[in-house]
Amino acid sequence: MAPYVRTVKTASGATAVQIVYSSRRGSRDIEHIGSAHDDVELELLKAAARQRMAAGQGELDLGLDAEPAESVGRGGPLAITSARMGHLWDALARGYEVLGFDEATGSDEVFRALVLARIIEPTSKLDSLRVLEEVGVDPPAYRTLVRRLPVFAEASWRKKLAAACAAQVDLGPASLVLYDVSTLYFETDAGDGFREPGFSKERRLEPQITIGLLTNESGFPLMVNAFEGNRAETTTMLPVIREFMKAHRLADVTIVADAGMVSDANKRALETEGLSFILGARVPDIPYVVKKWRQNHPDTEIPDGHVFTQPWPAARSDKRRDQIFYYQYRADRARRTLRGIDEQVAKAEKAVQGLASVKRNRFISVTGGTKKVNRELETKARALAGIKGYVTNLDAGPEFVIDAYHRLFNVEKSFRMSKSDLAARPIYHHKRDSIEAHLTIVFAALAVSRWIEDTTGWSIKKFIRTTRRYRTIEIQAGAHTITAADPLPNDLREILRTIHGHDGAH
Numbered sequence: 001m002a003p004y005v006r007t008v009k010t011a012s013g014a015t016a017v018q019i020v021y022s023s024r025r026g027s028r029d030i031e032h033i034g035s036a037h038d039d040v041e042l043e044l045l046k047a048a049a050r051q052r053m054a055a056g057q058g059e060l061d062l063g064l065d066a067e068p069a070e071s072v073g074r075g076g077p078l079a080i081t082s083a084r085m086g087h088l089w090d091a092l093a094r095g096y097e098v099l100g101f102d103e104a105t106g107s108d109e110v111f112r113a114l115v116l117a118r119i120i121e122p123t124s125k126l127d128s129l130r131v132l133e134e135v136g137v138d139p140p141a142y143r144t145l146v147r148r149l150p151v152f153a154e155a156s157w158r159k160k161l162a163a164a165c166a167a168q169v170d171l172g173p174a175s176l177v178l179y180d181v182s183t184l185y186f187e188t189d190a191g192d193g194f195r196e197p198g199f200s201k202e203r204r205l206e207p208q209i210t211i212g213l214l215t216n217e218s219g220f221p222l223m224v225n226a227f228e229g230n231r232a233e234t235t236t237m238l239p240v241i242r243e244f245m246k247a248h249r250l251a252d253v254t255i256v257a258d259a260g261m262v263s264d265a266n267k268r269a270l271e272t273e274g275l276s277f278i279l280g281a282r283v284p285d286i287p288y289v290v291k292k293w294r295q296n297h298p299d300t301e302i303p304d305g306h307v308f309t310q311p312w313p314a315a316r317s318d319k320r321r322d323q324i325f326y327y328q329y330r331a332d333r334a335r336r337t338l339r340g341i342d343e344q345v346a347k348a349e350k351a352v353q354g355l356a357s358v359k360r361n362r363f364i365s366v367t368g369g370t371k372k373v374n375r376e377l378e379t380k381a382r383a384l385a386g387i388k389g390y391v392t393n394l395d396a397g398p399e400f401v402i403d404a405y406h407r408l409f410n411v412e413k414s415f416r417m418s419k420s421d422l423a424a425r426p427i428y429h430h431k432r433d434s435i436e437a438h439l440t441i442v443f444a445a446l447a448v449s450r451w452i453e454d455t456t457g458w459s460i461k462k463f464i465r466t467t468r469r470y471r472t473i474e475i476q477a478g479a480h481t482i483t484a485a486d487p488l489p490n491d492l493r494e495i496l497r498t499i500h501g502h503d504g505a506h
Helices: 039-055 086-098 109-120 125-135 142-152 155-166 237-248 264-272 288-296 331-352 375-384 398-406 408-419 432-456 460-467 490-500
Strands: 004-009 015-024 027-036 079-084 176-185 208-216 221-228 254-257 276-281 307-312 323-329 364-367 370-373 387-392 472-477 480-485
Touching: 004 039, 015 039, 027 039, 027 125, 039 079, 086 109, 086 432, 086 460, 086 490, 109 125, 109 142, 109 432, 109 460, 125 142, 142 432, 155 221, 155 237, 155 432, 176 237, 176 408, 208 237, 208 408, 221 237, 221 432, 237 254, 237 264, 254 398, 264 276, 276 398, 288 307, 307 398, 323 331, 323 398, 331 364, 331 370, 331 375, 387 398, 398 408, 408 432, 432 460, 432 490, 460 490
Parallel strands: 176 254, 254 276
Antiparallel strands: 004 015, 015 027, 079 472, 176 208, 208 221, 276 387, 307 323, 323 387, 364 370, 472 480
C-alpha cells in the first residue's frame, strides 16, 4: 500500500495532518506531522507531509554510478527532519521557571510537560503527548505519565506550588486576598461521595465538585481546593483561608468576598479569629441612612456614585471590631434593576388576571386560592434599585473598600480562564486522586498563564495563537543540516524580549 496524507479532526477542534504508511489487519503505521488551527497552517502541514513522503522516493540505486554528495536532494524536495515551536515553548518554560515551579517540583519533567501542554492546547493526558510532539518536545512515555499522576494529587505537592505562587506576591497583614467558588460537573448519573449533585453555577443537574479559589488582588492564583459537590459554598471559605494563613504564618490578611460566600456564622468566625474583611452586604431593607437622606431631599434624585456611610460600633460585650457599612448608589445599576422589576411586575399582573401561567415570580403573593400582585414588595424593590452594600471592619474610606470589592472580577476572570482556555472540567477523570491531580495541573497552568498576561499585556489566547505560528525547522540537505525560521513580527519580538528579560517579580 502506497503511503498517503490524511487529515483528522482532533478533540480540540484542530485538524491533524498524518502520513499513513501501511494498513494491515486493522493496524496502521502512522506518522503525525502536526495539527492546524487555520487554513494556512493546514496547507503548510500538508506540504510538509508531501515533502516528507517524497524525501524517500529518490531514484532506485542500482549501483551503476555513484551520485556526487553535493547533488543529493537536487532532484526533489528536501527532507524536513524536525520542526519546533521554540519561541512558544521557551516563553512558557520561562514563566514556569520564574514562578519557581521547577524548584518546587524538583525539576519534574513530566509535570512541567503536562502543565505547558495544557496551556498550548487543553486536552486529555494521553492526547497531551501528541501536543508535545507537535511542539517538538520529546513526550514522556504514557506509562510514566500514569505512574506520576498520583504524586501530583498529593496535598504536599499542591502546597509546594501554592508556596511558590505566594512567594511571587508580597504577603502581609494588609494583603488583599480574594475568594470565590465555582463548580465543575461530570457526565455521570450517580454520585460517589465526592462528585455529588448540588447547587450548580451552570444550572446543571449532574454530579459536580465545588472548587474554591484564593487569589491576590490582581487575580493571580494562590491556592485551590476541591470540595464535595453538595457542600454549601459558605462552608468552603474558612477552611481555605485557615490553611493558607497557617502555611504562610500570617497573623492577618484582608478577606474580600461576595455576600453569597459569607453566612452569619462565617462573619462571626472571621471576627473571632481577628481577621480583617471587606464583604458584600445583603440589603434586605432600605438602610436607615438612605431613608434619612430621602426624607431630607424629598424631591431630589440620589446623585450617581453617592455613598452613604453607616457606622456600626462594637459594644463592650461584642467580640468584634467596629464595623462600617457603605451603601453606594449607581444610576446605571438602578436603570437595569428597574427594567427587570417592570418586566417581572408585568408578568405578575398577567398571571393574576389569568392571562398567563403562574411561574416563579417574587411579586405574586398567594393567599388560599387568591393571587395578587405584592405591591408592598414592589415598592421596596424599587426603593432599593441601584443600591449596593459593603461592610468592613477596616478603618478605611469608601473608595478603598469599594475598589477592593470590585477586584473580585479578577477571581472571576481566573475562573473563566481556567474553564475556557485551560478546560478545567475533568472530563476524562473519575477517581478523586486523578481529579485532584488534574486540578493541580490546571492550577499551575493558570499561574503561568496569568504571569504571561501580566508580563506581556496580551491575553493568553492571543499569545498562544500568535506565537505557535513561528517554528524553527531543520532541513537535511545531503550531509548538511539547515535551520530555517520565519522572521518574527516586531510586536512579538518585543513581547518575547520582555518575557526572557523578566526578573520574576509579580
